Amino acid sequence: MAISLNTRVQQQFTLTPQLQQAIGLLQLSNIELEQELAKAAEENPFLEFEPNPQIESNLSESSERLEQMQNSWTSSNKISQDDEDDWTERYERIAHKQTLLEYLEEQIHLLNVSAKEQSIIIYLAGCLDNRGYLIDDIESIYLEIKNELNGDELNSLGLIEAALEKLQSLDPPGIGGRNLAECLSLQIDRILNKSNINESEWRLAKYIVKNHLNKVGSKDWLKLKQASGKSEAEVLKAVELIRTLQHNPGAIFDRENDQWILPDIVVKMVDSLWVVESNPNAKPRISLNSEYAKILKESGQERGDGVLKQKILEANWLIKNIAQREETILKVANEIVRHQQQFFSVGAIAMKPLVLREIAETIGMHESTISRVTTQKYLSCPLGIFEFKYFFSSQLNSGNGAPISATAIQELIKRIIQEESATKPISDSKIAQILSDQGYEIARRTVAKYRDLMRIPAVHLRKK
Structure with a gap:
């Protein structure tokens, strides 16, 4: 075998730290950016950061609002004083970042089950829709994961059923229901395990939910009386209890409902044309600390290769990337509004088809960049506040x-x-x-x- 040395020229694309930072900043929401800048300012003395008072006050309100909801799930379990700080931190995270799946995974990891069963429960949790319903049937799920189960079909189906029961035992109550009736039944089962309730009323409510939920929708009280053998007053009381239940247990994790939003862009009418401008209240308040930079320059250390020089370079990178982020958001918003002029005058009925590729080609950017810009970025207009993604449809x-x-x-x-x-x-x-x-x-x-x-x-x- 002959051995030889060859020289080959090859192009290779490597992301520089500066470019990585620019990409990372682009996909952050205003709230996440605020937190990222606060952290950067703590680590770099050359950065001067002023927290946005609107974001700070609304983060606190959002956290308290979700804490009240979470407490309603665990009212029967008193939280100890020692755990109070941990729970407060957890609520704050849930209010702004945590998804339904993340919240369920936290609970799944605490279950006393085998590694295989835990993985199945996590898989089932990933199959839930945004309401918290399991819309896929067990047989379909089995076909998707049967190669991972390494067992006969009967035992494997049994494993999935058992895993679903475990998932349905988690908070929020009703999670993992395969339909509305099962979702409501799961919630009633939790209530029946509590003391100080009228058990007969709740058992009637469960009977109606499992067997005659359609009659509740049609308000057919006569047939409900006949089917249950109860009086109209008893039936109406049971229906009243049913209406106190949560139809969509996953809905509280909907970002649009739970996350306070500060729009990045404001859309206004100017000379019969809808135009965009940056929201001054959303601009990041970060700058170079001139005093530190002056001291460094006077001491001549900026010409050295030490830690201080690196810190001032990093500070300049961050400020430049923040400006670039604002410019990119403004460009994308401008193209969206230009394309959807009729929407802002008429409403959703006038929305035009639009895909990310069209915007990418127009402003000369990659489609993945447009995807990052349109996620968790919002514009305000006379019709309300909308995420950029709302304006894209097939x-x-x-x-x-x-x-x-x-x-x-x-x-x-x-x-x-x-x-x-x-x-x-x-x-x-x-x-x-x-x-x-x-x-x-x-x-x-x-x-x-x-x-x-x-x-x-x-x-x-x-x-x-």
Whole structure:
């Protein structure tokens, strides 16, 4: 075998620390950026940081609000004084960062189960939708993970069922339900384990939930009386208890509901045109500490290779990257508003189809950069506050060939439902037919999907 040495020229792209920092800053929300800058200022004497008073006060309010919700789950378990500081820190983290999955994983790691069962429970938790429901059936989940189980089908299905029971025992109550009836039943089971409750009323509530929930939606009290053998007063009391339960146990982890938002951009009308400008209240308050820099320059140490020189370089990098972050956000917002002018005048019905690639090509940036910019960045306009991502939606074709966005279709569905009769609500099939008559060929299952996304109940639950 002949051995030889060859010289080869090869291009290799390496992320510099400065570029890594720029990418990291770009994907942070205003609140996360505030926390990152505070940390940087603690570690670098050349940075002068002034906390944003609006963010600080609202972080505190958000934390207290979520703490009250969390306490309602654990009212039967008194928190010791020794643990109070840990819980306060945990609530603060939940209020601004923690997701439903992260909260469940914390509890799963404390369960006394085998490593295999723990991994299955975590997998099931990852299958939950944003309401906290397990929408996939057990058989489908088994097919997805059967290679990891290394057992026969019967035992494997049993493992998944057992893991689901463990998941359903976690907080918030009702988590892991496969439908509304199971979700409510799980919550009632928790209540039945408590003392000082009217057990007969709650057992009737559970019977109705498991067997006749559709009659609650239609307010068919007569059939509920006949089915349960109870008086109308008893039935109405049970229904009242059912209505106190949480239909969507995962909803409190929805960022839009629980996280206070400071918009990055303000949209205004100028000369009949919607334009953008940076929100001055959201600008990061960080600068170079001129006194430290002056002392360093006068001592001549800035020409050295020591720690101080590195610190001042890092401070300059950060300030430059913050400015670049603001500029990029402004560019993306400007293109979004330019593309969606009609939305700001008319509303969601006028939303145009838009994908990340279009913005990326227009401003000459990579699609992944646009994705980072549009996540957890918000604009304020007369219609409200919206995340940048809201303005991106897929294209559907109407009967006349004109494109329409999925967001506009959702708005049409919402308007149809808003105008329906309270006693005769419109089914998903009928909504699909109405849209078809208007020139939009939308399948019934698509209508159902969009209705669920807007959290509008099914037809039998809307009937009054």
